[in-house]
Amino acid sequence: MGSRIGVIGTGYVGLTTGACLAHLGHQVVCADVVPERIERLSRADVPILEAGLDELVAEGLRSGQLRFVLGAEGAVADAEFVYLCVQTPQGADGSADLTFIQTAAAEIGPLLESEAIVINKSTVPVGSTRVVEQALGRADVSVVSNPEFLREGSAVHDFLHPDRVVIGADDQGAAIRVAGLYLGLAAPLQVTDPASAETIKYASNAFLATKISYVNAIAAVCEAVGADVNDVVLGMGYDKRIGEAFLRPGPGWGGSCFGKDIRALGRIAEEAGYDFDLLKGVINVNEEQFERVAEKVVRRAGGDVEGVTVAVWGLTFKARTDDLRDSPSLEIVRRLRARGARVQAYDPAVPRSSEDDRLTGIELFDDPYAACAGASVLAVLTEWDEFKWLDFDKVGEAMASPRVVDARNLLDRAALVRRGFELEGIGRA
Ligand code: UGA
Numbered sequence: 001m002g003s004r005i006g007v008i009g010t011g012y013v014g015l016t017t018g019a020c021l022a023h024l025g026h027q028v029v030c031a032d033v034v035p036e037r038i039e040r041l042s043r044a045d046v047p048i049l050e051a052g053l054d055e056l057v058a059e060g061l062r063s064g065q066l067r068f069v070l071g072a073e074g075a076v077a078d079a080e081f082v083y084l085c086v087q088t089p090q091g092a093d094g095s096a097d098l099t100f101i102q103t104a105a106a107e108i109g110p111l112l113e114s115e116a117i118v119i120n121k122s123t124v125p126v127g128s129t130r131v132v133e134q135a136l137g138r139a140d141v142s143v144v145s146n147p148e149f150l151r152e153g154s155a156v157h158d159f160l161h162p163d164r165v166v167i168g169a170d171d172q173g174a175a176i177r178v179a180g181l182y183l184g185l186a187a188p189l190q191v192t193d194p195a196s197a198e199t200i201k202y203a204s205n206a207f208l209a210t211k212i213s214y215v216n217a218i219a220a221v222c223e224a225v226g227a228d229v230n231d232v233v234l235g236m237g238y239d240k241r242i243g244e245a246f247l248r249p250g251p252g253w254g255g256s257c258f259g260k261d262i263r264a265l266g267r268i269a270e271e272a273g274y275d276f277d278l279l280k281g282v283i284n285v286n287e288e289q290f291e292r293v294a295e296k297v298v299r300r301a302g303g304d305v306e307g308v309t310v311a312v313w314g315l316t317f318k319a320r321t322d323d324l325r326d327s328p329s330l331e332i333v334r335r336l337r338a339r340g341a342r343v344q345a346y347d348p349a350v351p352r353s354s355e356d357d358r359l360t361g362i363e364l365f366d367d368p369y370a371a372c373a374g375a376s377v378l379a380v381l382t383e384w385d386e387f388k389w390l391d392f393d394k395v396g397e398a399m400a401s402p403r404v405v406d407a408r409n410l411l412d413r414a415a416l417v418r419r420g421f422e423l424e425g426i427g428r429a
Contacts (some may be wrong), residue, residue, distance in 0.1 A: 006075035014085030096298025153320035168197020219427025306340030314382025
C-alpha cells in the first residue's frame, strides 16, 4: 500500500521524483504555480527531454497514481509526505537564494496534515532544514533532508537505481517513515543528521566538478608532453581508488548545478572561516577550459575568426538533455562570436525554430550537414551519440576546409583523417 505524497515544484527534480514515486506505487500529487505547465503535464505532455520520463508520467496518469494540480494546496491537503523541489538559484554573493523554498514552506505550513513530514530535495545551504522548519511554523511536522543525486538525461534511471539514499533527520521516527518510501529500491540507505545530509550533496557535486577540472588540467599537460589523455584516464581508472567515472575530458563542466553548488559551498566555507582555495582552482581551470577550446578553434581557422564561418555541433550542456543552462558550448560560442566568427549550429535537441534568448546571434539548423556549409572549422561541443555516425564525406564536401575541433574526443579520429580531415581533440595530439 503506497503513501499519499505531495510534491511542490515540477522542474527536473520535482517531476522526476513525483513520476518515480508514483511508479513505486505511491499516490502522488504534483503542484506547480505555472498554469501552462500543469495543463501540459495533465495530458502527459512532458516539457523537458528526460529519458523514460514521458512513459512514467503517462503510466502514472493512466493508473491514477499521479496527478498534477495548480497551486500547492491541492497537493498538500491529505498528504502524509510533502516533497519540496523548488529551485535554489545563485544569489548575488554566490550563496544559494532561499526565497522560493521559504515562500513554499510558508504557504504549505498552515495546510499540512497533522504529523505530516516535509522532505526537502532542493539543494540548500547547511542549516536550511531549520529555515524550512521556521517558515512552516508547525511543531508537529518534521522536516527531513533528502538530497537528490539525479543527472539530467538519466534522472529516471538514477532515481530508480540510486548509488545511495541519504536521509538527514533529527527525528529517527521521521527518518524511518521516509526510508519506507524507498523500500522498492535496492540501494544503501544512510540516515544521518540534516547538516551532514546537506553537506553530502554539496561535497559530492563539488567533488565531481573537481574530478572533471582535474582531468581537463591533465589533458592540458598531455597536449604539452605528447601524451594521450584517453589512455591516461584508462590507466588511472583501473585503479579502484580512482575509478574512470567522471574523468572524461571536455569543454569544461556546466549545467544548472555544478557552478551554483560549488560557489555555494565556497560561500558556506568562507562564512565558517575556512578559505576553500581548492574550489577556486576548480572554477578557474573550468573557465580556462572554455578559453582553451575557443583558442583551438581560432588556431585551426588560421589564427583569426573575424568574418569566418564556424560550424558548431551541440549546444546543450551535455548530451541527452535539451537544457542550455550554463552550457560550456554557449560559453565557447560567445567567445568565438566576440572575436567576429559567424556561428552556424546544429543540436538534436534545439530546433531551428527555438526562440531562446541565449541563442541570439547563432544561426540554427535542423540538419548537421547544412550547419557545416561553408564553414572553415567544425567544433563538436556536446557528446551527442549521433554525431559519431554521420557521413563525414558529406561533412567534408559541405565545409570550406575539413577541419574539426572535437572537444569531447567523440569522433573516430582515424576514420576522419582517412577522409582528409584535420582533427584536434582534447588532451591528445
Ligand atoms: C549533476 C550531478 O551529476 C548529479 O548527481 C546531481 O544530482 C545534479 O548535478 C544536481 O545537483 O541536481 P547534472 O548537472 O545533470 O548532474 O550533469 P552531470 O552529468 O553531472 O554533468 C555535469 C557537467 O559535467 C556537464 O557539462 C558534463 O558534460 C560534464 N562532464 C561530466 C564532463 O565534462 N566529464 C565527465 O566525465 C562528466
